[in-house]
Amino acid sequence: MLDLLIGIALALTAGWLALVVTLVVVRPRGGLLREALRLLPDVLRLVRRLAADPALPRGVRVRLALLLGYLAFPIDLVPDFIPVLGYADDAIIVVAVLRSVVRRAGPEAVRRHWPGTDDGFAVLSRLAGF
Template sequence: MAWWWQTLIGVAAALLLVWIALLTALLIAKPGRSQLKEALRLLPDLLRLLTRLAADRTLPRGVRVRLGLLLAYLAIPFDLIPDFIPVLGYADDAIIVVAVLRSTVRRAGLEAVRRHWPGTDEGFAALARLAGLPPPVDNGENSSYPRA
């Protein structure tokens, strides 16, 4: 067998293994059905938040790179899981956004995310649930996340 066939087969096998690993990671990190519905409802505000966070030079470089890669992934026309596959076809984008968002909040902090949030307080509370943040501060009058 020619060397270029062996190389081509090796590259195809490596890509298949990477795809299987990413698919497995998605299935492990998959949030519940109600969380997916919340994420889809918040999508416009989430996209604005991600864009604002990616452009914020005060955040760590790793966070900005991660957010830039996420925005690039969301912009490309193909997905890890094709959209014709029921449930997971459309959910893969939401799962990846939630995973990156959790990582961003843990690394950049709640204040940075709150500062850039374009939506309502109720929307931010839903975002906090998706990102696994602690419950809102209860100051006796209402329960909300303080604005930075």
């Protein structure tokens, strides 16, 4: 039984480390990360609007609903005391999900629901790669 618990703990630790490495790889470079954090309020409204749009594919809406759940959950995957990634993990995960949404639903769906300014949308476009 102890071996099973140790194995589970090691598997969870390895999964967490793989996630942290993935976040480091997909994170926005340079000033884009700072801009992503500034856009977070508009992006949260965007994600909520996209998740409620019945015209989008179900898989996209499910991804967005899971993202909203993750953002609402008080415990982060990367604790805040870890430099840079601690505070930026939410922004990085949002950008990764939005990239996937744009690939599946198209940039016009994101533009249609964007609540912010045109400059903010231009930054979002650079971050999400569309």
